[in-house]
Structures are given as C-alpha cells and as structure tokens.
Amino acid sequence: MTVSTRTPSAPVAPSRSRLRPLGLDEVAIRGGFWGDRQEVNGRATLAHIAGWLEREGWLGNFDLAASGRLPEGRRGREFSDSEVYKYLEAVAWEIGRRGDDAELEERFRSVVARVAAAQEPDGYLNTRFGRPGQDPRWANLEWGHELYCLGHLFQAAVARVRTRPDADDGLFDIARRAADLVCKVFGDDGIQSICGHAEIEIGLVELARATGDERYLRQAQLFVERHGTGVLPDIEFGRSYYQDDIPVREADVLRGHAVRANYLAAGAVDLAVETADEGLLDALERQWTNTIARRTYVTGGQGSHHQDEAFGDDFELPPDRAYSETCAGVASVMFSWRMLLAKGDARYADLIERTLFNVVATSPSAEGTAFYYANTLHQRRPGEHADPDEVSPRASSSLRAPWFEVACCPPNVARTFASLAGYVATADADGVQLHQYAPASIRTTLDDGREIALEVETAYPAEGSVRVRVLTDAAEPWTLSLRVPAWAESAKLVVRRNGEELVQTWEAEPGTVSCSKAFSAGDVVELEFPIVPRFTSPDPRIDAVRGCLVVERGPEVFALESIDLVEAGIGATDVADIVLDASMPPREVDGRVLVAVRERHPEIASWPYGDETGMGSTAASVQEVALVPYHEWAERGPSTMRVWIPAT
C-alpha cells in the first residue's frame, strides 16, 4: 500500500493546487454553530444511521451475500449499498475528528468485516447484481448504480486511509480490488459506457491520489470524457438527467439531476487538477459561474424539479417547488471546495458558506435524528408530523423524517459534518487562508517547514467579529488571509500586539483581505464586519418570486413561519395572508429579526382570474413579526412557511 505521508487527512487531497487543504489533524472546530452540529452528529446521528441501516436490512444484505443466500431476502433499493459506504466514510472522518475512540473504531471494523465478506473473488462488490436470480452485472448502467456504489466505497476507503493510514481493517484493499476490476471492465478496451449516477469519478481520482496508481486516474478520465457522448439511452427526463447530453468540456451550465451534475463536476475538477487539464478546468469554472448566476436558490439550494430531482432552466426557481435536495447541497459544496482549492477565489467559499448554513444545516433536526431530503422555500400547508419510527416514502416530506426509502441524505449530512473542519482553512507557500468562520484550533506546517498555530475565536454568525490569535513566533513574514463575505458592506482588519494596534486595514470589497507579517505568539488578528438583517431582491427574471423580498442576516436566510404570526397576535394565521411592508427595513431586537407586515384579506372568488378590483384588500395597519433562520424552520411543529415574502 503506497500512501503519501504528506497527504492531509481531508476529503480532497490534490497533488497540486492553488491552495492546500488542511486535514482534520490540523484543524479542529471548537464549539459554536458548527461545533455543536458536529457534536450532535457524532453523538446521535451516526448511531441513528447505523440503527436504520441494520433495521432496514441494508447492512444485512452484505451478510446474505456472504452466506450465499441472495437474491432471496435482499432489501432496499438498488443503491442501498452506498448508504453503508457513506456511513463508513462518516465514521472514518469522525474517528479522525475525535481521535482514538475504541467503541467507534470497533463499530467501523465490524461493518468493514461484513462488507469484506461480501466481496467476490474477482473484486466485484454489490449485493443487488450478478448472482443467479439477480440481474447480471453492469447490464443496467443507467439505473443500476453499481459504479456509483463503488465510488462511495472508494471515498470511504480514502477517508479511512487519510485519517488512519496504518489501520489494518482491510477497507482500502477492498476498494483497490474493486477499482482494479472496474479498470479491467470499463477501461480503454472495455465497456464504453458510464454509470447513470456520477460518483465513481471522484472515488477513482481520490483513490489514484491515495495510491499513486495512474490506472485509476485514467479510468476516471474515461468516465468523465464519455459523459455527453450519448452512451446511455434517452429517457423520459432526457439524457441531460445523467449528464450524457453534452461533453463535460463543452457544457456551459449544470443541468439534469442536481446531485449527479455536481458529483460529476467535482470529479471532473479532481481530474482536471491531477492531469493539469486547464481547458477542462475552465469549462467547469464556466459551469459553476453560470449555475450560480442562474440556477441556484437564495439558500444555495439547487434543483427546482421534483420529477427528476433536476435543475430547471435558467431562472426557473419556484420556491414552492424547490427541490433543493440536501444531497445536492452536499454535492455543491464538494464541487465548490474543489474549485476553491484550484483557483483560490473567495466566491467559492461564499457559496460553500451559504449552502452549509441554509441547505446542509437545514436538513437535520436539532436532535440529529430526522432529516429533510428536499428543502422547500415555501410551505403552503402545515406539514404532517413524521413518525419517528417509520420510513418515509416521500422524499419531499413536509416535516423532517427519520429515514427514507431513498436515504441518501442522512449519511451525506453525516460525512459532511464529520469532515467539516477540513473546509475551514487552507495553506499555501506563503501562509494560511481562513475560509469559514468558526471557533477553531489550527496547527499546520508550511512547505518550508515553518510551524503555524492559530486559535480562532468568534460567535459567528451571531456576530461579525473574528479574532485569530497567533500561537507561534515567526522570524520571517507569512500571510494570513481572511474571507470578506460577499454580503459584507464593509470590513475592518486589525492586528494587535500586546493590545497595541500594529496594522489596520479597511476592506470594503468582498473577497479576501490579507495581512503579511512576521507574527509573534500572542498577536491577534481581528476581522470585523457588520452583521445586520437586510432585504434582498430577486433578479426580475426569476418569475416565481416577482414582487417578493427575502430577509438575510450574515450568511443566514430567514423565513416567516405561521407559528410566529400566532405568537405575534396577528389576525392572519397563514403566511399566505401576509404582505411585507418594504418601506420599513428589518430590524434586530434581543437577537430576533423582526419585519413589518400587513394582513391581506383575499376575496372569496369562484374563479381566481379577473379584473384587479375584485382581488381582495390589504389592511392599512402594520404589525411586527419575528422571522427564524431558515435552517431552524419546522422545529416547533407544523407551520406554513415562506422565505420569499410578497412586498408592498
């Protein structure tokens, strides 16, 4: 096993890139918004997922496979193996995050052992295909998800080897044997096709990085380049559904299934970086830019079609039919993070932040044991209560559900939260860059061997102040860079030594503010920017929210829930009957964001189209009501809800 010792214990480890990721052994989040979520994830969510994998038989499938009892008794959908692998990845990162934890380590090894027992002598590994009585291997590439499952296996194996390089659990070898088979079957002279759900591409490049084996990189390249050549059949949703409509390097924007599109893009960035393929990287940057400018919700959510879980056309972003799948949020973070490492632009970190706060953090309940699969921006009817003991057949459940027939989202959230420290900061030859703000300890070594240790203190996003305490002395100057969020109207950087101001920088432009200095231990770098609630308007081409405003505060998007109308004593009890008074900006009182609203009294009409005079009236009196951060909505029971509020 060839593992580079210089590889960070982080989700993406490019062999070359503009920025170098810092691993979980270099960055630790210490409490705060994200630290609390990591804690819940490690304490509750991982056990919750393990319980459901067992209960639903998706883990049991491996035992049936090992004992030759399949296909009888196999449970779950064709991609259920992948949830086991995502769980393994999450646990691997969690072990890396926590340090040694005998119980978690034991749980990890026991699952790996069950997976190992199901692998066939030639490396094939899937509980759904290939046995007598089952569909044959690789016969249904468009829907079978065999390669997709392996992609997740590879990611899990890479997570493990990066956090515990010396582990002897065998997962890495399982992955390699499966990858070797894939290269044999789908190589230059093999089946000239792809998987209907991208993911193997990421897994193969990461495996190539972790092993140094160029075959895996070549195989990833074949898969990426075959996309868009029409190797899969045309279907109801069109070939765009699985990105087999336009070659990756020719496409201008992401389209089709939003998770597939982002996984493919992420894998293609990995490939472009490893092969120094600037043309491919340019194409992906262009796609990212257009997707963010035209096909992304204000939450960072992506996918506006329920039918095919897909992107809509440009500016087709209906809030009430927002699919905004949690997994698409995770996948978008994966794509953006790879672009950030490759290019260094703060805009990628901006989108990661927006998506983490308003999509990924929205999915799990406060307890970490129920999840949104889809994340609507407008709830017209109070949602039903999800039974905490029942599998939801509905992806677009209107309350968080404990588990789904298609349960991709819970383990996707879990692996993201467990590895979240890996997205906080990076390094380059010249210093350290802070991208996400959370209380954190950072300790890394620059390429020239200089050790740098930092302690980040912040109450972000409650407050817009970030203090970075330098813990190490430096003889030579190095550069500390901090992101100024795109929404910040101003930002001030101050460096203090022993209470004395050494440097003061005003940076009005969002982007990056940097300070180069021979820092001494005890120096404090403080970035301050105002965080106040603000109205945001939509581009007029977003038809579905014409005449509406959204309230944002820092990186958080806010929502109006009907329960707060009741609490405020407003006559109307449904968000449908509320209009925002745009002349009064939102204000913050005792940590709550308040807006001025008026009641609307609709007409009871037999036909909802006519001349304007018969369309009801709006009350003259203005009342104040509190909004909640969108990621907290539906935590107090069924409510109607809207993010975009009609404004007068």
Next chain:
Amino acid sequence: MTVSTRTPSAPVAPSRSRLRPLGLDEVAIRGGFWGDRQEVNGRATLAHIAGWLEREGWLGNFDLAASGRLPEGRRGREFSDSEVYKYLEAVAWEIGRRGDDAELEERFRSVVARVAAAQEPDGYLNTRFGRPGQDPRWANLEWGHELYCLGHLFQAAVARVRTRPDADDGLFDIARRAADLVCKVFGDDGIQSICGHAEIEIGLVELARATGDERYLRQAQLFVERHGTGVLPDIEFGRSYYQDDIPVREADVLRGHAVRANYLAAGAVDLAVETADEGLLDALERQWTNTIARRTYVTGGQGSHHQDEAFGDDFELPPDRAYSETCAGVASVMFSWRMLLAKGDARYADLIERTLFNVVATSPSAEGTAFYYANTLHQRRPGEHADPDEVSPRASSSLRAPWFEVACCPPNVARTFASLAGYVATADADGVQLHQYAPASIRTTLDDGREIALEVETAYPAEGSVRVRVLTDAAEPWTLSLRVPAWAESAKLVVRRNGEELVQTWEAEPGTVSCSKAFSAGDVVELEFPIVPRFTSPDPRIDAVRGCLVVERGPEVFALESIDLVEAGIGATDVADIVLDASMPPREVDGRVLVAVRERHPEIASWPYGDETGMGSTAASVQEVALVPYHEWAERGPSTMRVWIPAT
C-alpha cells in the same frame, strides 16, 4: 342485450337528470372552429393513431394473446390495451358522427375481432397479466391498470351500442363478460380494493345504463366508496395520488393525479345521479367549486406537478411547471359535463368551453398528427423539434410529438373531438339549451313528442354573435336557452320573425338567457355579446404569476411567442426580456390581438439576488407586438412563450 331505445347516442346517458343530453344523431356541428377540428380528427388523427397502435405492437399484443404466444414479445406499458379501447371509442363516435362509412366500419370490426380473440373464457381481458410468465391477475392494483383498461373497454362498447345499437360486432358482449367477471372478483364478498387509476367506475355506470343491469351499478358504487379508505399502499406521492386518502363524499377539493381525480369524480357523479344520492352529488359539486376556484389554470388546465401529474396545493399554479395534461383537460370536461347535466348551471359549460379551447384544442397540431401531452403556460427555451417518425419518451415534450411511450392523450383527444356534438346542446321538458357555440344542426324531440329543429349560425369565437334559426313550427310555447359566458360584459337577445323584432332582452349577468315562445319556422333568435381582447389579473395568492397579466379574448387565452417579437422588429428576441405596458389595453387590428410592450435589459450578475438597484433596466419606448391564441402556439417552429406576462 337490453338497450333502451330512448338512450341518446352521446357519451353520458343518465336515466334521470336536470338536462337530457342530445346525441350525435340529434346534433351535428357544421364547420367552424370545432367542425374543422372534427374533420381533421376523422380524416387524419384516427388513421394516425391506428398506425401507431399497430407499429408499437399494442394491437399486436392482442394477437399474441390470442395465439398463446405471450408473454414473449409483448410491447408497451401495462396500460397499452386501454389506448386500443379509446381508439375504438373514438371510431365508434366517428361512425355515429359521419353516418355510414363502410371503410371505417370495417376498420372498427377488424380491431374488435382481434380484441375478442384475446378474451379468456371467464371474461378476463388484459394482455399484460395472468398468463404463465406474467404477473398474476389483480396482484398489482395500484400500478397494474387492469380495471382502468376495462373501464375504457366499457366506454368503447357503450359508445358503439349507442351509435349502432344493432351492430353484431360483439364488442358489447365482450364488455359484458369482462364486467361480469369484475363483479364476481371485486363484489361485496370479493377483493376489497380499487384500481390505482380510476376509470372503471365511469365504465360500469355507463354499462349499467346501457344494459339495465344493476350489478354493474352496485360494483361502481363499491369502487367509488372504497376510495379514501386506504385500501392501496402508501407511496412516494401519498395515497392522494390515487384518491385513496379521503372518502369521495368527505373530500373538499380534487387532489392527487389530475386525470385519476377527474375520472373518479365523473364516475361518482354518474353513480350519484343513478342512485339519487344527493349527499354524494353535493360533495362533488363542492369539490368542483373549490378545484375551479383554487387549483385550475387560466386555460382550464389542471395539474401543476410534473412528478406525479398531480394537482398542487391551493393556488400553486406555476405557469412554467404547468403540467396541465391534455387527458386531465378531457377528464375535467367529462366531470363538468356530468355536473352540467345534473345541475344545469352555466358555470359548468363555461369551464368546458375554456378547457376545450385552451387545453384540448391546444394538444393536437393543425394537421392532427402530433400532440402535446402536457401543456405548459411558459416556455423558457425554444423547444426542440419532435421527429414526426419517433416515439417521444417525454410527456412534457416542448413541441408536439407524434406519439409517446405513454400515449393516453392522442386517443383521448380523438374520442372527445369525435363526440363533440354531444356537448353542444341539451333538452329538458320545456325546450332546448345551447351550451357551446358552433355552427350546428339540431333536431330533437321533446318528452311530449314535439319535434324541434334548429340551425345555429355563428363565426364564434371570432365573433360574438350566434343566430339560431328555428326550422319547426310549434303550437305551444317552448323555451330556448343560451349560455351567456362568464366573461361577457353584456349580452343582447333578439327574436326576429320575417325581419321584425318580436323580443329584445338585455342580459348583463353571465349565466343563461332564455326565451319562451311558440316559435314558428323561420324565426331567428340572435344572441350577441362583445368579444374584445381584455387583460386579466391573477388572484394575489397565485404566487407564481404575481405582477403579471394575461390577455383573453372571448373564450380564448392568448400567448406571446418569441417569433412574434422577431416579426415585430423588437430588439428583444426572448419573451423573458419583455414587459407589458398595462396602461395600454390590448387592441385588435385586422383580426390580430396587439399589446404594448417594453424591452427589459437585465443586468449580467454573478448572483441573482441583491439590492433592487442592480437588477437591470426597462426601456422607455413602447412597441406593439401580436399575440397568438394559446391553442395555436408552437405551430410556427420553436419559440419561447409566455401566457402570463410581467406588467408595469
């Protein structure tokens, strides 16, 4: 075979009702908007459908069944048999409409013979289930469509027996044998379940009417009453998908799959009428009222979810994601027509007219050989050209396609057009009611034996003038009633004899205007109402079209197509860049409807949310552009299109 000779040769023949339908032997449409479409339907569409049924093997499935070769070689989806039955129904009506046509008669009989050969000794008839190697009979009621197919078989058989009572082709007996089996299998002591797709209910009641066999009515009652008791499994879309969430008599509004919902409602009206069940009829009236007030597009289209082809929540009517399935339009006409017969209110005829002009007439191309399955109200990208020789895998194809993998819509349009004369007029004890305006000959006999003959002359909807020439003398007064459409601002009724004005009535209120007289042959009753283009606003609760207007003219909804922007020499070539000047009402010049618009110049933004100042500008200069009737859109090649236009 017991067939009441008093049964009209019409799609619905209640044994009691407020209004009595007139059959195809009593009403004939003579040219005009609908006559032309009937002509195209009879000349081109029926042959087109027959060709595709043959080519796709859906007819051939019956031959395979007859010769014992199934399941090998069976083609098409589980409900493909139903398309053959809908085709038979359409041909039956067409034979009724045209009078004797040896070639059509021969075609009809040859298909019936192939169907007959596939029926099993116990009456079972379905090419997809029940044979060795196939799924067993009735084992998959939620998705199998077996009863749904039989419902269409029954409708076809009833159409045949009503138009050719003495035909010896055997179709009616095939239907009876199948219905007898259904009663045995699903009766009081049988399988306590329903079909996932309502339709059998209509078929059974109509078969009960045509045979006088009460068992069929009882069976229809069982199926209707079982809906909403949770007999089918919960699924991703919820039990509302197949109306198994709430009992029919308890529901307040249609929900779930829009075709299923309307078919069930239509069958339930049939049942309520035959069993004099006023409570059930009240429930259906309430559902109709709420569905029209809150869940229907301005076109009359229904269904705002692509995912499950379903109704959305109240006021969830996004134009760009309008599913508005053609079949849902047909089904809505079926439901409304039954309510009209039962209650007599003009509002039902108003909706039928709106739906016929703007949904059903929109589906087929001018040539009658390509069809919309879904009918969007907003096309953001120019649609692709559909290959006239290829099956479309996409229901929501952006141009009309010759055939679909799920091809319910073409034969549904065909059977509606062929029987359209049956929706024009009704009679009661006191006279004749005109509901739809088309050049037509009407000849019927009132209950007391009086013969009445009328000739309707009109250029509707081009002009709002309807002349009814009475061809028969009457000794006693009788009443001629005409519908005043809901959108008519005024209406004038004049009766003339030898050019002299006998009666003049002004009726400003939409609804029905009536004239009771002992009419003489040669009398002319003339109804006039202005037809001018008008702006229509949406209820403010329809979020998706806030700030937009639609242009209507008479019963027709209009649309802006990008091709007309180019033609008008307006700089903008995409409807996305156009704003309506609401201060200038639409006007009509040389038969074209013109509106005043201004160009919008959007900002090129990297993120489409921000403060209002950065959202682009609108040109000061106003230009005029022509709109097209919505049912004519996309006849001139790919265009972007919108029905609802943002207005300033």
